[in-house]
Amino acid sequence: MNDSKVEMTSRIYDCIVVGAGPGGLQAAIHLARFNRGVMIFDRGGGSTRSAIHLENYLGLLSTSGQDLIDTGIMQAKKFGVRVERKVITRVVSNDDSFDVCTKDMNFKARFVIVSSGAEEKLPSIKNLNNFFGRSFFTCVSCDGYRCVGKKVLVAGDSIVAARVALAMKQMYTEDVSLVMAGVSLPDDYVAALAKEKIEVVDGVVEELIGDKTMGGARLQNGRIIACELLMSSFGYKLNDDFLSELPLERDITGFEILTNSVNESSLTGLYVLGGLQQQENRQAIIAAGQGAVAAIDINRRILES
């Protein structure tokens, strides 16, 4: 780093975790209980914190993502994990350690776990905030179950939205419509949607109607489609800007980061969990399991070193 204000700390942590999502916290808890030196950086927010109802996490009848994370942070601190509210701007790989950098500090660690997650791309729709997480959803595995028997509108910008619409129809409700702008679907999708009586509307949702209860979606052309819930499918953005200097192998599209069976990336010593991995697996309990697997592997390597 050239910036003269940057301070170096002398301590070398066994592991620095970027992101206090379920994966990062579970990894930190395991490592701290192996008596390893662990620090977590978290900038706040995150997809788990925005989940209002989390009902598919073993052992918790129903919780909010915020409660899950707050409890996880308390649990990690109880075992001696240092938790810092800071943004990581850069990770640098050295021969046998990593520098993990904020805008004005460098921290060193033998291993790094990245669990900084992904963010859904949200369309620009008036009134969206009123309904987000209550009747505006972004994930079938998370919230499809809340749509049973309801009038659902799927809005998206690619073939993925058509898959979401077909899945919603098969699993949850008879009443599904799909709105997309200028997407040309393959013939077999057109046929499947027609067979399932899913109306496909060419258009863009401009506004959600209603105050507490969603009554419909108004399109840019003025048409109103009645719906009680909206399932949005506009893709994801990874929170991985701070990894840009690292030679990480990615999937064939150059998007998601590839990892092995213990969640280590192609860069030795750097593990990647949760939303930065495969899209289909973006679930809190999967991220937590990945964190435990990564932590146990890191501990094994420290024991053998």
Ligand SMILES: Cc1cc2nc3c(=O)[nH]c(=O)nc-3n(C[C@H](O)[C@H](O)[C@H](O)COP(=O)(O)OP(=O)(O)OC[C@H]3O[C@@H](n4cnc5c(N)ncnc54)[C@H](O)[C@@H]3O)c2cc1C
């Ligand atoms: C509305 C909604 C509902 C959901 N419902 C469910 C559900 O019911 N069940 C379920 O299993 N999953 C649900 N999910 C998905 C789930 O919350 C996550 O996909 C999963 O927990 C994996 O999260 P993660 O750890 O990868 O990322 P996140 O939970 O997003 O955590 C990443 C953390 O990294 C931090 N971070 C990012 N960049 C930096 C940086 N540069 N420096 C420092 N910190 C950084 C962020 O502050 C954040 O706290 C839902 C998601 C949403 C959005």
